[in-house]
Amino acid sequence: MMMRRKILVIISFISVIAILFFIGFSGNNSSSAPSKLSIEEVNGQMTLVNEKGDIVQLKGMSTHGLQWYSAIVNHNAFAAFANDWNANVIRLAMYIGEAGYAQRPEQxxxxxxxxxxxxxxxxLYVIVDWHVHHPGDPNHEIYExxxxxxxxxSSMYPNHPNIIYELANEPNEGGDGVTNDIEGWRAVKSYAEPIIEMLRESGNENLIIVGTPNWSQRPDLAAEDPIDDDNTAYTLHFYSGSHNDGSLMDNARIALDNGVAVFVTEWGTSEASGNNGPYIEESDEWLDFLDEHHISWVNWSASNKQEASAAFIPYTILDPGENQAWSEDDLTDSGIYVRSKMRGEN
Known part of the structure; x- marks a missing residue:
């Protein structure tokens, strides 16, 4: 009788351990729900950390313009990114012009x-992207x-830890835009500051990201005259086929060396046009650089548009179904590459 009781105790103990093991290791690459993000100095560099002070590097996908490619916004797709792709962030690219929010705000x-x-x-962390594109000045009346x-x-999701606010996608010189210099940056800054003040005064401590001049290639300009906010980072965008001479990496280094945080909210394996490629060696070099500096990144784009930078081949159904995973036959070369990078595979 005593022996039987001991066996039952051992079996119960093993069952508890098995349950704990399953809870601890199931799910996506963040073993628990996202926690508040903040920017702290780590080894002399402003770095993204969680509530415990651990370094966080976000890796995920950006939608294309939601006015055109909204089919990706479904539960099965987001579950596939979280669990099959091992992403921990998704970016919602809400264009304002180009038949976007300015014309269809409710939709x-x-x-x-x-x-x-x-x-x-x-x-998943989620970047709410106010997609400044054309015209290029976030102070333009279309963005009012x-x-x-x-x-x-922010009132619908008050201080929600999952949410990241991206206030201006790509300030640029096009369409009465901003110049590629410190004055251009100050124009962006003058737009962003009142919004940041509103968010902070209403109790929202979320990470905020602000775009930089020349299609968000100049975080070094932001570092010359940064916004007075401890939880604001600045964007760097690149496309491996077009930006491979080292100059944009230098812009990021200058920004980091001057005490601001950098976040890559958009990058592609193609040329800046979205075409040609994927440029794998150049992409490897870029991602190694981002990993070295713990810089978070989001790939463009989770769409089935007919261009090299898209993750899915044209006409792919963007709801992967109840199995919550696309087959590799659904993915472009870029999609296969980016998924493998998120999963830590070669």
Missing amino acids: MMERVTSGIDHAIAND GAMDFFKEI
């Missing part, structure tokens, strides 16, 4: 909030709804 708001909800359900938009989102 675009619904697509963004749906994306936020799917991201939260799958333990920015303050109300971010006020509404």
